[in-house]
Amino acid sequence: MEVRSTYKYARISPFKAREVTREIQGLPVSAALDLLAFTPKKAAFLIAKTLKSAIANAENNANLKPDGLVVKEAVVGEGPTLKRIMARARGSASGILKRTSHIRIVLSDEIQIETREARKAKREQEKKAAKKPMKSEAAESARAASERIAAKPKRAAKTEK
Numbered sequence: 511m512e513v514r515s516t517y518k519y520a521r522i523s524p525f526k527a528r529e530v531t532r533e534i535q536g537l538p539v540s541a542a543l544d545l546l547a548f549t550p551k552k553a554a555f556l557i558a559k560t561l562k563s564a565i566a567n568a569e570n571n572a573n574l575k576p577d578g579l580v581v582k583e584a585v586v587g588e589g590p591t592l593k594r595i596m597a598r599a600r601g602s603a604s605g606i607l608k609r610t611s612h613i614r615i616v617l618s619d620e621i622q623i624e625t626r627e628a629r630k631a632k633r634e635q636e637k638k639a640a641k642k643p644m645k646s647e648a649a650e651s652a653r654a655a656s657e658r659i660a661a662k663p664k665r666a667a668k669t670e671k
Contacts, residue, residue, distance in 0.1 A: 511572055511574065511618070511619060511620065512582065512616055512617070512618045512620075513564055513567050513568040513571070513572050513574065513579075513616070513617045513618075514564060514567070514614060514615065514616045514617070515560050515561070515563040515564035515567055515614070515615050516560070516612060516613065516614045516615075517556060517559065517560040517563070517612070517613040517614075518589065518612045519589050519590070519610050519612070520556050520589070520610060520611045520612070520613055521608070521610055522552055522553055522556060522609075522610075522611055523609040523611065524586045524587065524588045524589075524609065524611040526551070526552075526553050527553040527556065527557065527586040527611050527613060528586045529551070529553065530546070530549060530551055530553040530554050530557055531553075531557060531584035531585065531586050531613070532584075533545060533549075534546065534557070534561070534581050534584050535581055535582075535583060535584050536580065536581065536582075536625070536626075536629070537580070537581055537625075538579070538580055538581075539561070539565060539576055539577075539579040539580065539581065539617065540576075540577070542561060542581050543558060543561060543562075546558040546561065556613060557584065557613060557615070560613045560614075560615050561581070561584075561615050564615045564616075564617050565579065565617070568617055574619055578619045579617045579618070579619055580617065580618055580619070581615065581616075581617060582616045582617060582618040583614075583615070583616045584613075584614075584615050584616075585613075585614045585615075585616075586611050586612070586613050586614075587611065587612040587614065588609070588610075588611060588612075589609070589610035589611050589612050590610055591607050591608065591609050591610065592607075592608040592609075592610065593605060593606070593607060593608075594606040594607075594608055
């Protein structure tokens with residue numbers, strides 16, 4: 511079963527918050543909370559707050575135990591941007607964009623835990639699989655070139671009469 515929690519209009523840039531949410535995806539709830547507690551970023555506090563809310567939703571609304579929950583997805587979307595003005599020289603002004611974000615965390619008790627090491631190994635296997643066809647394509651093109659050379663009729667040597 512899935513349980514979600516959303517923190518809307520968080521006063522942080524989505525780019526900065528996504529950096530932290532990437533780290534907790536696929537982790538068990540206890541490990542994610544530990545990681546967030548020791549991450550020295552403002553986004554970590556806001557995401558931890560949302561994660562705790564999702565855990566409370568799971569306990570109270572869905573009657574789930576927090577021990578078996580896993581962070582299925584942690585997504586940071588872009589919220590509305592507040593436009594402000596800063597005074598500049600000679601009576602001019604420049605704009606300031608104060609960005610907001612919507613943080614959504616989905617917890618699940620159904621998926622298997624995939625660690626960072628497992629994800630890294632999976633990516634390396636995909637890279638190796640992508641490189642192998644390239645090598646075989648290069649070998650095929652070399653083979654085709656040698657066949658074309660062999661297929662050309664050789665000119666007969668001119669004989670003098």
